Amino acid sequence: MLIAQLTDFHVTVPGARVGGSVDTRANFDALVAYVGAMRPRPDLLLVSGDLAEAGVEAEYAHVRAGLDNLGIPYLAVPGNHDMRAPMRAALGPRTGSEAGHLGLAADLPGLRVVGLDTLVEGAGHGAIGDAQLGWLQDILGAGDGRPVLLVLHHPPFVTGIPAFDAIGLREGRSALEALLRGRSDIAGLLCGHVHRALVGTFAGHRVFVAPSASHQFALDLETPGSFRVVREPPQIALHRLVDGRLVSCLVPAAAAGG
Template identity: 45%
Template sequence: MLIAHLSDLHICPPGRLALKVSDTIGMTQRAFDAVAALPVRPDILVITGDLTESGLPEEYALVRSMLGKLGLPTLLIPGNHDVREPMIAGLDLGPHADISGGFIQFKADLGPFRLIGLDTLLPGSSSGAICDARLDFLERALAEAEGRPVLVFTHHPPFSCGLGYMDAVMLKDGAARLTEIVARHPNIERVLSGHHHRPVQVRYAGTIGQVVPGVAHQVILDLTPGAEARFLMEPPAFMLHMGRPGTGLISHTAYVGAFEGPYPFSLGKE
């Protein structure tokens, strides 16, 4: 079982750069090309939000076209830059999507794993929230898993990452109940998020919380208290989550770009 996990595409209309700097269409296409070129084809693609920069119908039309060319089964949840109504209207959310109550969530079974995606969008805010209706969906999806290993996906991380400017916009409302639910279910192997545009790992509620880097620009790594939120054009990346019997989930970071090599290690021998 192999999951390609991408986040934070921030697709803009053609000819527009995100934040006047980031060519998100080109960067997303290169990331999709990197996924397509993997030696082992992923079983599924999960994108944890911020598919678009502004939630415009023309942005979702472009995302849909790019995903169609990639041709992988895909699971999607919204981020704070997304807008639910045009996202639902403009994308093929697939058979595993749950849009009850107007939220965009999913539950899907892949090999021995159950994948659950939660909508943490709070319209008009960069921070996240999750209400009782969405958490009730999580409770039901966990009950149906009957103890099988579970991966929970969110856009906003429900845990601190140590970057003050990102912790200020993490999941807030509803985070306490989510943490309590996760702590009650030791079969939750990971809570996997986006939003922070950095690779982060932390122990959370008895499991592992993990943030995937952004496909677009990255947030600067500055652990100075009170540091200003800034971004830079570090190499984009995505995660590959591999399920292995007897081991559980193994995660790898895959960088997007053209790099020298590969070379055989035998070149170093005389």
């Protein structure tokens, strides 16, 4: 199974620009065209948050139309720019349906995808509350031994990038670590949020942070609050399970205007 991880679209309403300059709506349209032309085609798209910039209905309608047009199954978890109600209304079964969060679980041939909702609506940082942790414990407990990919927006570890650590996963990290440590069925964790590729470990498991499929931020290891857009290509991550192990690579995707 070939899985394409797409993250951090930040799709805006028509005419708006992220940071006053980035046309994320056009970038998303270019991304859809790129994914549609991929050969081999991905079997599944995993969207790891920040589908929308303001979290309003019109943004999600555009995202849904583009992803639906690809004809590839997709699943999505929310990021810190998303809002649960309009995201759920637009995406339906492609995101979670729990009463208080958008956690999701999907059983696929040889693989289980579990999406964890880390959204704190109106804030940049993430949190995993008791309800999500209890839900995740039940979901993992009901597994049948097949490998599990856990998808969440906020990386669960300290990245060393001050701007993003300030809006990292503030609550529930220790409880999540205790829940995952020692499990043999976790193939890996997939995250977004940082607009840059990162690889790390958490609870003894591999974590892959994919860069944005729209625009990247400069790697600033010193300056708090630095979110400077740089001219680097949008990228998507491709994942496969090979001999039971997760193998990942990055692929540049065309932006609007090249």
